[in-house]
Amino acid sequence: MAHADQNIGSLQPSALMHIKQRYFATRFDTVITLICAALAAWVLWGLINWALLDATFGANRGDVCREDLHGGACWSVVATRWRIVLFGLYPFEEQWRSAIACLVMVFVAVLSCVPWFWSAKRLPILWIAGFAIFYVLMRGGWFGLVEVTEQNWGGLSLTIFIFAAVSLLGMPLAIIFALLRRSKLPWIARTMALVIDTIRSLPLLSIMFTFAIVLPFVLPGWAIGDKLYRVIVGYALFFACYQAEIIRGGMQALPAGQEEAAQALGLGYWHRIGYIILPQAFRNALPPTINQFVITFKETSLVTIIGFFDVMASGRAASGTADWNFATIEMYVFVALIFFVFVFSLSRYGAYLERRLGVGRR
């Protein structure tokens, strides 16, 4: 009887009961709980003190920060130098273009969350249009906009540009790679497998280096192009090899009957791929695909090595002057926050997609 009562109690505990059972069940539990709570409070208090209570806000207050005895955060560096982080060396009077361009890409990303755009036609059109607007705004030279060459692009807008270009170029490439990898002709499938495995076993950094530095010696003059685009092509190739294997995994998870049913209905190869195989393969491969996008966004920072000022390098540059060299941590926190906003929303969107696409599935 007593046992039964206990069961009922544990099924619907009050909040207090719940806390007691979970965290203060034995004397040992109590000690551990108190120690952890104290540690957490101490860290949190230190953080709040540093980031808020003792911190210096407002633009151009570097001198105040220097003389600050409490050692709080100097957010003044962000308030003063944020433009460098967002726009890099982009000319000051033209930075509104860079800002709008970034907003357009963010808007495109938000729009692609709307189910109406989820079709093999609309989604590519949306992205290509968004990307074109972004490019025209950034580059200028048309519609009376002053031309700003790629050498002067930087900061967050460069990061977004590289990410969008790599995705836009890499995704169709990945689909082609995955299809070739599955080809019925053994020599095509094996060659593709060799290419994919080779590129995957090279570090991204060395691929970027090769495309930026080595390629100009090898390629004919007309094919060299700007260093930025060579790096993007190299990165897109790298992305495509990983993503191709993800898509192939999604395809292999499909029962053979799906393709057979489509064949039996008289659907041709491209119809089978476009309407039956790929939509289901992408659905199967959604979690690793989102993961791949997250990694790709974060690894754009590697372009620093070849002399581009992405958001990360711009952050370092922004706090790299003699006036602000004491405030590197604050700058990194700001950059980290930017990354967090992008990557976290990407992850949450992925989770939403998974729930949504689960509809109608067995």
Add this chain to the structure above:
Amino acid sequence: MTDMAIRIASMNKYYGEFHALKNINLEVAKGQKVVICGPSGSGKSTLIRCINRLEEHRSGIIEVNGIELNDNVDNIDEIRREAGMVFQNFNLFPHMTVLENCTLAPILARKIDRAEAEATGMQYLERVKIPEQAHKYPGELSGGQQQRVAIARALCMAPEIMLFDEPTSALDPEMISEVLDVMVGLAKDGMTMVCVTHEMGFARQVADRVIFMADGEIIEQAAPGDFFDNPQNERTKAFLSQIVGH
């Protein structure tokens, strides 16, 4: 044009070294209903899967509606549009609604406009008695309902021949009759049908001919009356006694 819906002559099929179908000769006239039975592994599924090139035969001739099945992709697509197929595991497209399953191939492969394809789709869904499920996804339907959708989907291509590959084998017993009823209805309307099935009641009721296969060969073929009541071959007798024994 020929009166033969399907003509198979001296056809052989191998899986690597394994001789899966041995010297198959089979003719099905337009409007005929043929039931193929036999123990598992006897090659019956392989045989009907060769008819629409889901499996490739090595030698011999296969003709569907006078079109020869060879490596010409246009011929293969043409034959696949002429011959609808229903599978053991339904193989509906899970990411599309029931109606979309029915309209996809007519729109893409027959270039029929969407409104007309949807009207035809609804017409066939009514025929298999599930128009009310048109906007659901296959995963929300029972096995019997899914198989009826699969039949409707194949019919939407207006095929002249229907191939059934063990259409009731994956169904719960209480759902078998709803699928067989649809198949009987089709047979009455004069559809040319080749069915791999162990439903002997269905074979007796609609078949013009029953074919018994074992070890990749056609052992015996006869009208259902003769086949069931007076089988000639020992293996046929053994097989039938096992089936009836259940």
